[in-house]
Amino acid sequence: xxxxxxxxxxxxxxxxxxxxxxxxxxxxxxxxxxxxxxxxxxxxxxxxxxxxxxxxxxxxxxxxxxxxxxxxxxxxxxxxxxxxxxxxxxxxxxxxxxxxxxxxxxxxxxxxx
Amino acid sequence: xxxxxxxxxxxxxxxxxxxxxxxxxxxxxxxxxxxxxxxxxxxxxxxxxxxxxxxxxxxxxxxxxxxxxxxxxxxxxxxxxxxxxxxxxxxxxxxxxxxxxxxxxxxxxx
Numbered sequence: 042x043x044x045x046x047x048x049x050x051x052x053x054x055x056x057x058x059x060x061x062x063x064x065x066x067x068x069x070x071x072x073x074x075x076x077x078x079x080x081x082x083x084x085x086x087x088x089x090x091x092x093x094x095x096x097x098x099x100x101x102x103x104x105x106x107x108x109x110x111x112x113x114x115x116x117x118x119x120x121x122x123x124x125x126x127x128x129x130x131x132x133x134x135x136x137x138x139x140x141x142x143x144x145x146x147x148x149x150x151x152x153x154x
Numbered sequence: 155x156x157x158x159x160x161x162x163x164x165x166x167x168x169x170x171x172x173x174x175x176x177x178x179x180x181x182x183x184x185x186x187x188x189x190x191x192x193x194x195x196x197x198x199x200x201x202x203x204x205x206x207x208x209x210x211x212x213x214x215x216x217x218x219x220x221x222x223x224x225x226x227x228x229x230x231x232x233x234x235x236x237x238x239x240x241x242x243x244x245x246x247x248x249x250x251x252x253x254x255x256x257x258x259x260x261x262x263x264x
Contacts, residue, residue: 045196072251083160083244083255084197129196133251142253144196 045145059117063130070132158256177245189244
């Protein structure tokens with residue numbers, strides 16, 4: 042199947058860390074992605090990780106990949122109110138001849154003061 | 155700045171009245187995508203172009219068509235919009251392992 046699953050909501054206090062989790066099903070995916078979507082806007086690519094890596098850090102963002110469990114997570118350090126948005130993980134199954142993305146259901150992150 | 159542009163940002167149409175959404179890019183990417191995103195759902199791929207080669211998803215309704223007259227432009231035509239077609243329509247481009255999205259067009263069907 043092509044189901045990419047995420048928890049629907051996450052609420053954190055400003056300054057704390059946020060961890061958004063994702064499980065995917067296609068182990069052939071070469072890249073796994075995290076996108077951010079603010080209300081009424083398109084998707085902004087935050088970061089991505091190559092499948093032969095298990096961690097990638099980019100400023101406040103840390104991506105962890107557990108290929109054995111097909112589990113991907115995004116950690117946002119020092120979460121700010123501007124981080125409030127919906128976060129989508131996505132996989133790119135190798136079975137497709139172009140970089141088709143299968144998106145997760147999205148996690149709505151709410152940051153409160 | 156190089157970017158993906160979608161016009162209009164908001165489109166209202168009547169039930170059954172054809173509508174066209176447009177997307178343009180200054181990135182010179184060879185792949186262009188159209189996604190449909192309904193409220194509180196994940197984006198769903200409708201079709202994509204690899205250069206001029208059109209690739210339709212198996213579950214995309216016949217009501218949805220697309221045109222790509224050149225590298226820069228891609229259009230989404232909805233021949234007879236129904237109430238269920240109200241959604242955000244996202245255009246994206248790619249030349250490799252990253253997809254760049256436009257701001258989307260929100261379609262309302264009355």
